[in-house]
Structures are given as structure tokens and as C-alpha cells.
Amino acid sequence: MRLYFATDVHGSETCWRKFLNAAAHYKADVLILGGDMTGKALVPIIHDGGDNWHATLLEVRTEMTTEEEVAAFEDRVIRRGYYPFRTDPVELQRLSEDEGHWHGLFQEKMLETVEKWMRMADERLGGTGVRVFCCPGNDDQFEVDEIIDNAKTVELAEGRVIDVDGFQMVSTGWSNRTPWHTYREEDEPDLSARLEKAISGVTASPERVIFNFHCPPYRTGLDDAPELTEDMMLKDAGRAVKPVGSTAVRAAIEAHKPALTLHGHIHESRGNCRIGRTLCINPGSSYEQGDLLGAVVDLDGKKKVKRFLLTSG
Amino acid sequence: MASIAGEAPYEERSLFVRKATGLVRGWSVQDAFIYAFFSINLITLGLYIFASGPFIPKGSLMLAIILSGAYLVFQTIVYAALIAVMPRAGGDYVWVSRVIGGGIGFTLAVCGWWFINWHWVPIYANILAKEFFQPLGAILGWSGFVSFWSEPKGIFTASVITAVLAAVFISIGMRGYAKLQKLCFYSGMAGLLIIFGLLIFHSKNEFIAAFNHYAHHTYHSTSANPYADTIAKGTYPHAGSLGGVAFGSTLLLIPMIAFFNLWSNWGATLYGEVRGASDFKKNIGAMAGALIATTLLAVILLLLIAHTMGWNFYNSANNAWWGGTDQLGGVWPYPVTLASFFVSPWLQFIVILLMSLWFFGWVGTVFLTASRVIFATAFDRILPEWAARVDRRGTPYFAILIMLGPSLIISYFYAYNTTFTSWTLDATLVIAVTFLGSTVAAGILPWRKPEIYNASPIAKYKVAGIPLITAAAALFLAFLGFCIYKWLSDGVYGSNNHDSLIYMGCLYGVALAIYVGSRIVRKRQGLDMSMVYGEIPAE
Numbered sequence: 001m002r003l004y005f006a007t008d009v010h011g012s013e014t015c016w017r018k019f020l021n022a023a024a025h026y027k028a029d030v031l032i033l034g035g036d037m038t039g040k041a042l043v044p045i046i047h048d049g050g051d052n053w054h055a056t057l058l059e060v061r062t063e064m065t066t067e068e069e070v071a072a073f074e075d076r077v078i079r080r081g082y083y084p085f086r087t088d089p090v091e092l093q094r095l096s097e098d099e100g101h102w103h104g105l106f107q108e109k110m111l112e113t114v115e116k117w118m119r120m121a122d123e124r125l126g127g128t129g130v131r132v133f134c135c136p137g138n139d140d141q142f143e144v145d146e147i148i149d150n151a152k153t154v155e156l157a158e159g160r161v162i163d164v165d166g167f168q169m170v171s172t173g174w175s176n177r178t179p180w181h182t183y184r185e186e187d188e189p190d191l192s193a194r195l196e197k198a199i200s201g202v203t204a205s206p207e208r209v210i211f212n213f214h215c216p217p218y219r220t221g222l223d224d225a226p227e228l229t230e231d232m233m234l235k236d237a238g239r240a241v242k243p244v245g246s247t248a249v250r251a252a253i254e255a256h257k258p259a260l261t262l263h264g265h266i267h268e269s270r271g272n273c274r275i276g277r278t279l280c281i282n283p284g285s286s287y288e289q290g291d292l293l294g295a296v297v298d299l300d301g302k303k304k305v306k307r308f309l310l311t312s313g
Numbered sequence: 314m315a316s317i318a319g320e321a322p323y324e325e326r327s328l329f330v331r332k333a334t335g336l337v338r339g340w341s342v343q344d345a346f347i348y349a350f351f352s353i354n355l356i357t358l359g360l361y362i363f364a365s366g367p368f369i370p371k372g373s374l375m376l377a378i379i380l381s382g383a384y385l386v387f388q389t390i391v392y393a394a395l396i397a398v399m400p401r402a403g404g405d406y407v408w409v410s411r412v413i414g415g416g417i418g419f420t421l422a423v424c425g426w427w428f429i430n431w432h433w434v435p436i437y438a439n440i441l442a443k444e445f446f447q448p449l450g451a452i453l454g455w456s457g458f459v460s461f462w463s464e465p466k467g468i469f470t471a472s473v474i475t476a477v478l479a480a481v482f483i484s485i486g487m488r489g490y491a492k493l494q495k496l497c498f499y500s501g502m503a504g505l506l507i508i509f510g511l512l513i514f515h516s517k518n519e520f521i522a523a524f525n526h527y528a529h530h531t532y533h534s535t536s537a538n539p540y541a542d543t544i545a546k547g548t549y550p551h552a553g554s555l556g557g558v559a560f561g562s563t564l565l566l567i568p569m570i571a572f573f574n575l576w577s578n579w580g581a582t583l584y585g586e587v588r589g590a591s592d593f594k595k596n597i598g599a600m601a602g603a604l605i606a607t608t609l610l611a612v613i614l615l616l617l618i619a620h621t622m623g624w625n626f627y628n629s630a631n632n633a634w635w636g637g638t639d640q641l642g643g644v645w646p647y648p649v650t651l652a653s654f655f656v657s658p659w660l661q662f663i664v665i666l667l668m669s670l671w672f673f674g675w676v677g678t679v680f681l682t683a684s685r686v687i688f689a690t691a692f693d694r695i696l697p698e699w700a701a702r703v704d705r706r707g708t709p710y711f712a713i714l715i716m717l718g719p720s721l722i723i724s725y726f727y728a729y730n731t732t733f734t735s736w737t738l739d740a741t742l743v744i745a746v747t748f749l750g751s752t753v754a755a756g757i758l759p760w761r762k763p764e765i766y767n768a769s770p771i772a773k774y775k776v777a778g779i780p781l782i783t784a785a786a787a788l789f790l791a792f793l794g795f796c797i798y799k800w801l802s803d804g805v806y807g808s809n810n811h812d813s814l815i816y817m818g819c820l821y822g823v824a825l826a827i828y829v830g831s832r833i834v835r836k837r838q839g840l841d842m843s844m845v846y847g848e849i850p851a852e
Contacts, residue, residue: 056327237345
């Protein structure tokens with residue numbers, strides 16, 4: 001079986017499109033998206049009256065005077081993983097002053113996009129026989145699960161043991177605690193209990209088991225993230241890195257010795273390592289650049305993973 | 314800022330960000346500045362290469378430092394732009410492999426950041442011996458200890474110390490190393506201020522008296538007037554010309570100075586998500602800031618040396634040392650040592666210790682970038698999987714071994730075999746060739762990777778309609794081209810050595826062979842390596 005794994009696309013439509021095309025590109029039987037599908041920011045495109053619009057992306061202000069220019073700008077925003085919306089100064093001020101209001105808009109745009117992505121998957125991969133799994137990550141709101149669960153082509157993987165071509169895959173997008181207090185994070189003992197509960201459903205032998213856990217195992221080089229100061233600045237300009245992975249994930253891998261584990265969460269920590277015979281992969285993420293980082297893995301059910309490559313597509 | 318009619322002005326919000334992993338407020342330019350500042354290290358690399366000024370006697374050392382320092386701002390723009398477009402660990406390797414091709418990227422990065430840094434270990438070691446062990450030994454009156462560091466076994470011992478220190482710093486990780494660098498930066502700067510103070514508040518006559526005193530007492534000079542004899546034996550036409558404007562000769566000094574100021578981009582790969590145009594500017598601020606600050610400090614230091622020691626004396630002392638006619642018993646006239654002659658031997662000892670932090674905060678750079686390149690190439694499956702393996706404490710022990718082991722072997726040959734020593738003369742050239750590859754990649758990036766480039770925060774910057782990254786790359790290419798041409802064609806730099814070129818050519822051959830061999834092995838294993846770099850169509 002050949003699987004393709006990518007993760008942390010964070011709303012980048014370019015990355016999602018590439019992900020769907022990865023099956024044909026890499027001749028993969030299975031596509032797995034590791035989590036954190038949704039974007040982090042809303043970008044207002046402000047109507048200044050008449051044909052005039054303006055907006056700011058990456059701290060660069062753009063003035064627009066035609067519908068084509070506005071549409072092109074929206075496309076740039078979407079490709080980067082943010083959600084554009086058209087507004088006027090009055091509405092923008094109202095949004096700015098009402099957190100609940102803009103959070104509502106955020107959720108609406110986010111869920112709209114996930115729904116659109118599910119439809120794109122149906123169009124591109126429906127009937128091809130390629131299985132596609134998504135497991136929302138700690139940055140994804142819980143409402144995302146329902147949309148994926150209702151999708152035709154994409155299958156929801158969270159918390160389930162799924163049979164894939166003679167292998168069993170256990171997935172969760174939950175992580176240990178982060179400084180951002182995201183949607184799916186918990187203390188290590190709770191995460192350990194969650195993992196063990198999911199793993200308890202596994203019946204295959206270890207060499208036929210895949211763990212798809214969003215959070216990487218602790219101190220493996222797959223979990224080195226920049227250290228932060230108390231006021232959330234990158235310490236030493238991002239050069240001071242420290243391991244932030246999960247001890248519970250590491251313990252689960254050491255105890256159950258699956259053939260392969262797939263992770264994300266820490267975008268900067270692209271790489272692979274071994275814990276015993278288990279191959280652990282975090283392909284990293286460059287979603288903002290529209291560069292889909294991934295991993296192609298061939299499994300044959302023997303003691304070790306047959307072969308793998310980290311890709312940059 | 315915008316306002317709605319009839320209402321108070323409000324700050325227009327251009328972005329609404331929800332809670333999500335990785336969103337941080339930014340980073341301090343000062344922190345990035347320290348790393349760049351230590352990479353173009355005034356006290357280690359700078360003072361070491363300034364001593365070679367007499368080889369181009371008509372040139373103005375100070376003008377060459379100012380001109381090259383100003384021009385190399387283009388280098389910082391090129392690298393800050395590459396970071397903004399592709400902020401990925403692996404730096405030069407990732408940029409060249411993705412924009413030009415895997416084979417070229419691997420060969421240039423592996424030679425320029427890994428293989429050649431084995432050869433930089435004995436260069437670092439030379440500096441350690443000359444700026445730390447010998448001055449301290451001289452102050453303590455240990456003449457055997459002082460001469461030991463000029464002998465092959467001394468150079469080899471210093472190389473072992475250098476390599477082990479660099480390996481230890483990688484073992485403790487960037488987090489620990491960054492803390493150490495900060496400590497060394499502030500303490501080293503305090504040491505430099507002391508040196509400035511000593512040079513400002515003492516006269517030339519006082520220096521002559523102090524030099525003559527310690528040349529006799531510490532370095533056992535037999536001359537009746539060591540200061541005068543230093544000038545007499547080391548002087549040459551134009552030795553006393555501090556600001557001479559023999560422009561052609563001054564330009565010829567620039568490829569020499571590059572040994573010191575070409576490295577502001579040494580830590581070019583930043584971790585973390587690039588947030589926008591301000592990060593691009595901050596990266597330029599950190600690298601160019603370090604370049605400009607170091608250039609200014611160099612100018613101040615040279616002016617103070619000229620004021621208190623005499624410019625003719627400074628150049629003559631270096632020239633006499635090269636010619637073996639110096640008055641300090643063959644010990645390099647380290648300006649810090651000379652400036653410390655104004656105070657008692659114990660205070661001299663403390664000043665040398667303080668100034669040695671410029672070395673100890675810098676020494677890790679010899680392996681750190683190499684380890685990232687090793688990791689990036691291993692993750693691309695060119696090097697074996699074990700090259701990127703870490704132990705339970707996160708120590709990349711194999712990467713350390715493949716840096717440390719060969720560097721010790723090379724240091725041994727460097728110390729004991731003068732023929733081999735001459736083979737390593739192109740150490741700067743090889744890194745410059747790697748920069749050349751990245752600069753070409755930067756120049757063509759807007760056309761080779763239009764989607765990634767246009768999505769980056771630097772796409773809006775243009776000069777006369779040309780993308781800023783391309784314009785800056787063209788200007789930096791001119792600098793690199795000039796330096797490489799001069800290194801290869803002019804004997805004064807000591808690097809147009811035929812054997813050295815063949816040896817360095819062999820290193821490129823080995824790197825290319827590893828790449829080709831890896832492709833063949835992976836193909837036999839059923840791995841299609843073209844998948845590593847091949848872009849998936851988005852439509």
C-alpha cells in the first residue's frame with residue numbers, strides 16, 4: 001500500500017488542491033490529512049465607495065478599482081490560507097468592536113471553506129477508489145468534524161480505528177497543552193487515556209498498525225519549536241528551540257510499537273526518526289508559501305516500513 | 314488610519330486572527346543581530362585578517378572595510394528575501410535545490426557548509442591559539458607554553474579543543490547556545506569598551522613606553538627600543554598611510570576583507586512562520602545592522618590604534634611578524650594584547666579573558682549550520698536516515714560525529730603537513746561559491762517559482778521595474794564574481810594555489826558522487842527521488 005500524508009494546511013486552498021492531486025501525482029492509494037485544516041485569519045476587503053476597494057495582506061496595502069482586481073486579491077488571500085470578506089468601513093468598525101460578531105463571521109467562513117473542500121474532493125476523487133482521510137487537529141473547531149463526517153469521499157478519522165488495505169490506522173488530532181489554548185488540547189494524563197482508548201480497538205499486529213497522531217512524540221527532533229517569551233515573542237529570534245511534543249504520544253509508541261506514526265503540529269520540525277522499529281514522520285508545513293510538504297510511504301506489512309520519502313510539492 | 318464621517322478616528326483593522334497554534338507577536342531584531350554580529354566577528358576574523366593588510370601595501374584597509382561593509386548590504390537583502398519567500402531550515406540547500414536543482418543544491422551546500430567547515434576548524438584553532446593561549450601564556454611567563462601553540466602539536470591541540478567545543482555547543486542545542494552567545498556578546502562588548510578606553514585615554518608616548526617595557530619583560534626582546542625596531546624592520550612604503558585613496562589597491566583589499574565580513578547571513582534560516590513585510594525588514598535590520606555595526610566598530614578600533622599605537626607601527630608590527638623580524642618573540646601582535654599593555658599583567662590577563670568571549674561565543678558557528686544542512690539532506694533521503702538521528706536527549710550524535718571526526722583528521726594533516734595546509738587555502742572561496750549558487754537562485758526565483766514568489770511579502774518590492782530580490786542578487790553576484798576572480802587569479806590572496814584548487818575540486822566531486830550514488834541506491838530501493846522536489850499541480 002502506498003499512502004500520502006500531509007498536514008497543517010491551515011486553510012491554504014493551494015495546498016488542499018495539491019493534496020487532492022497528490023494521489024495521481026505520487027500514485028498513492030490512500031491520502032491522509034493530519035489535521036489543522038482551517039485558517040487562522042480573516043482579511044477584510046474594504047469598499048471605499050464607487051469602484052474603489054483596499055485591503056492589506058502581509059502588511060502590504062493594495063488599492064483595487066475593478067472587480068477583476070478584487071477577485072484576484074481574494075484568490076491570493078485564499079491561496080495563503082486566510083479567509084477574505086468584503087465589507088465597508090462602517091461594518092468593519094462594528095466587527096472590530098464586537099469580538100463575538102467577528103468570531104461568528106470567522107466560523108461561517110471557515111465552515112463554508114471546509115464544505116467547499118469536501119465538494120472539491122468529491123469532484124476530483126469520487127469514484128477513483130482512492131481513500132481520503134482527514135483528522136482535524138488542535139486548531140480545528142469541533143464543527144469541522146461534522147462536515148467531514150457527512151462528506152461523500154473524505155472520511156473522518158478522529159478517534160477511530162480504520163481498516164485500510166490490510167492495515168489499521170488509529171487517529172487523533174488532540175495534542176498536549178499549548179500556549180494558545182486551542183480547541184483540542186489537554187493535559188498529558190488525559191491525552192494518554194484518550195490515546196489508549198483509541199488504541200484499544202486495534203486488532204492487527206504492530207507491523208500492520210499506523211498511528212496518525214497530530215502531536216509529535218516528545219524529544220524526537222520532530223517536536224522542536226521556537227521557545228517563547230512571556231509576552232509571546234520568539235525568544236532569541238526563533239533560534240532557541242525546545243521540544244514541545246507529547247510524552248503520552250511517545251509512551252504510546254514505545255508501548256505499542258506500530259510500524260508507522262504520522263505527525264504534524266510543529267511546522268518547523270520537518271523530519272523523520274525511529275523509536276525502536278517504529279518510523280515516525282512529521283513532514284512539516286509551508287502552507288503560507290503554497291508549498292505542500294508531505295510524505296510518501298510504502299508499507300508491505302513486514303517488520304519495518306518498506307520505503308518512504310519526504311516530499312516538497 | 315481611517316475614519317467614518319462624524320465619528321472619532323479609529324484604527325482600521327486589516328486582519329482578524331483567531332486563537333491558533335504558532336501565532337506569536339514577533340521577534341527581537343536584537344537577538345538575531347547578536348548571531349549575525351558574532352558571525353562577522355571583528356575580534357577573531359577581523360583582527361586576524363587585518364594583519365594581512367601589508368600584502369597590499371598601497372590599499373587603504375579602512376576604506377576597504379567601509380566600502381565592502383556598505384556594499385554587502387545587498388547580500389543581506391538577498392538572504393532576507395530568500396527567508397521571506399522560503400522560510401525553511403536548511404537554508405542554501407533548500408533554496409538552490411528547489412529553485413535550480415537537487416544535484417547543484419546538494420553539491421554546493423554540502424561543500425560550502427559541511428565539508429569546508431572541517432577545514433575551518435584549524436583556522437578557528439589558529440585564532441584560538443593566537444588570541445587566547447599565547448597571550449595568556451605570555452602574561453604568565455610560560456615561554457614553553459607560548460611556543461607550543463605555534464608548533465604543529467599546538468595547532469592540532471587547538472583544533473581538537475575547537476572541534477570539541479563546537480560539538481558540545483551543538484549537543485546543548487540552539488537554546489543553550491543562544492544563551493551562551495548573549496552572555497559572550499555583552500561581556501565581549503564590555504571588553505571591547507575597555508580596549509577603546511585604554512586606547513582613548515593613553516597617549517602614543519605612553520604606548521611606546523608600555524610596549525617597550527612588556528616587549529622586554531614578557532616577550533624577552535633584546536632590542537634597546539623594540540617599538541622603533543618594530544617599525545624599522547617591518548615598515549614598507551605606505552605603511553603609515555591610514556586613509557590613502559589608492560582606489561585600485563583598496564579594491565584589491567576587499568577580497569581579503571571578505572574573510573571577515575562575508576558572513577552576516579551565517580544563521581540565515583529562521584524558525585517560525587514569516588508574518589509579513591516587517592519580518593523581511595527585520596531580517597535585513599538584523600543582518601545589515603550587524604554588518605554596519607561591525608564596520609563602524611572596526612573603523613573606530615583602527616582609528617584608535619592609529620591614534621595611540623601609530624598606524625605605521627601597527628602595519629609594521631604585522632609585516633615584521635609575517636617576516637619573522639618582530640619584537641614579541643614570534644607571537645602575533647594581537648591588538649588587544651598591545652592595548653592591554655597599559656595595565657598590570659593581572660588586568661591584562663582579565664582583559665584577554667574577557668575578549669576571548671568573542672571566540673567562545675562564535676566557535677559553535679563552525680558546526681551549527683552544517684548540522685542543519687546534514688539534517689535537511691537526510692530528510693530528503695540523499696544522506697542515510699541515520700545522519701539525522703537524535704538520542705533521547707535530542708542530541709544529533711551522528712551529525713556531530715560526521716562533523717567532528719573528519720575535522721580532526723583534517724586538522725591533523727593541516728598541523729603536520731605543510732603541503733596539505735596549502736590545499737586548504739580556498740576555504741573562503743568554497744563558501745563564496747555556495748553563496749553564489751543561492752544568489753543565482755534568488756535572482757531567478759521570481760520566474761522559476763512565480764507562485765511562491767508572488768505569494769510572498771516581498772513581491773511588491775521593485776527597483777526600476779525589476780524585482781528587488783533580482784536587483785540585489787545581481788549586485789551581490791558582481792561582488793562575489795569579483796572576489797572569486799581575484800582569489801583565483803591573484804597570488805596575493807594565497808588562494809590561487811593549483812593543488813588547493815584540485816583538492817577543493819575533489820571535494821565537489823565527492824559531494825556530487827554522494828548525490829549520484831544516493832540517486833542510484835534509492836532507485837534500486839524503488840524510491841523515485843524526483844518526487845522529493847517535484848511540484849504537485851494545484852489545478
